[in-house]
Amino acid sequence: MRELETRKAIIDACLWMEATGMAIGTWGNISMRIEDNQMLVTPSKIAYDALQPTDLVVVDLEGNQLEGKRHPTSEMHLHRLLYKHRADVNAIVHCHPVYASAVCASGGGIPPILEEMSQMIGGEIPITERYINAGEHLLLAEETVKALGNKNAVLIRNHAPVCVGRDLEEAKVCCQVTEKAAKCYLALKGGMAIHTIPNSLVQAERERFLTRYGNEH
Numbered sequence: 079m080r081e082l083e084t085r086k087a088i089i090d091a092c093l094w095m096e097a098t099g100m101a102i103g104t105w106g107n108i109s110m111r112i113e114d115n116q117m118l119v120t121p122s123k124i125a126y127d128a129l130q131p132t133d134l135v136v137v138d139l140e141g142n143q144l145e146g147k148r149h150p151t152s153e154m155h156l157h158r159l160l161y162k163h164r165a166d167v168n169a170i171v172h173c174h175p176v177y178a179s180a181v182c183a184s185g186g187g188i189p190p191i192l193e194e195m196s197q198m199i200g201g202e203i204p205i206t207e208r209y210i211n212a213g214e215h216l217l218l219a220e221e222t223v224k225a226l227g228n229k230n231a232v233l234i235r236n237h238a239p240v241c242v243g244r245d246l247e248e249a250k251v252c253c254q255v256t257e258k259a260a261k262c263y264l265a266l267k268g269g270m271a272i273h274t275i276p277n278s279l280v281q282a283e284r285e286r287f288l289t290r291y292g293n294e295h
């Protein structure tokens with residue numbers, strides 16, 4: 079098995095997400111670039127406290143699974159397209175913290191209000207242009223990469239943030255800065271417009287979760 083230390087670091091980061099409220103259950107996923115064209119990514123649908131180094135999956139940036147018996151996270155396309163688009167990024171944390179998720183439902187991103195945002199994220203935190211169900215993996219990935227641009231954090235509309243870094247520690251700090259910025263922004267702003275998910279897409283996503291979740295690539 080390759081990359082034992084990297085695998086352990088990813089598992090530690092998953093446990094950190096759960097312990098700090100950055101994610102609940104198995105929502106959220108993490109990857110690290112291990113070669114120019116390969117990444118190590120968390121598997122789909124397994125509790126973080128049960129994760130073993132061999133559960134992580136090696137996938138190339140074209141989406142081919144090279145190592146591992148489990149399915150990679152259903153958001154694997156998001157990770158691989160992001161690495162393709164951003165040569166400077168070597169780690170990606172997709173978390174689901176409360177305040178950033180709230181801003182995801184407001185329909186707008188977070189303007190640059192804290193100096194940490196300038197330093198870590200490169201300014202504002204953008205948001206994807208429109209809501210896309212999580213089952214539309216490739217489309218969601220393309221929209222997210224487009225919205226991220228050259229920033230280190232992006233909000234997926236009605237979903238949650240994706241944070242990136244040159245290494246895993248930096249991606250984790252970007253998660254913390256994003257959540258703090260969201261908290262401050264909500265405290266300052268108040269009375270924000272709320273952007274809801276259309277009913278047909280709510281039903282489609284519920285149906286996917288009940289019938290296919292964890293069994294698809």
Ligand SMILES: [Zn+2]
Nearest residue numbers: 105106172238
């Ligand atoms: Zn997610």
